[in-house]
Amino acid sequence: MMREFAQVREPVGLDDLIEALTQLRAALPEGAEADVRFKGDDVFGRQICISWLREQTAEEAELDARYTAASATSLSLAA
Numbered sequence: 001m002m003r004e005f006a007q008v009r010e011p012v013g014l015d016d017l018i019e020a021l022t023q024l025r026a027a028l029p030e031g032a033e034a035d036v037r038f039k040g041d042d043v044f045g046r047q048i049c050i051s052w053l054r055e056q057t058a059e060e061a062e063l064d065a066r067y068t069a070a071s072a073t074s075l076s077l078a079a
Contacts, residue, residue, distance in 0.1 A: 001053045008048040029054050
């Protein structure tokens with residue numbers, strides 16, 4: 001599974017925020033449960049962060065397998 005993120009960084013009006021979140025919800029994979037978090041501080045600003053899990057694409061799975069195998073090989077050489 002891969003975690004995807006969407007962020008709202010700039011101040012937006014309420015109607016624009018609702019529209020953006022509605023479009024995001026419509027684009028989520030079926031059964032995805034999105035988490036909404038408020039991040040940031042007064043110095044760097046605040047943002048809304050939405051995250052959800054999705055299945056890996058075939059290309060991502062291939063790269064993941066390649067790097068997992070390479071990592072296992074380098075760990076066995078270090079031991």
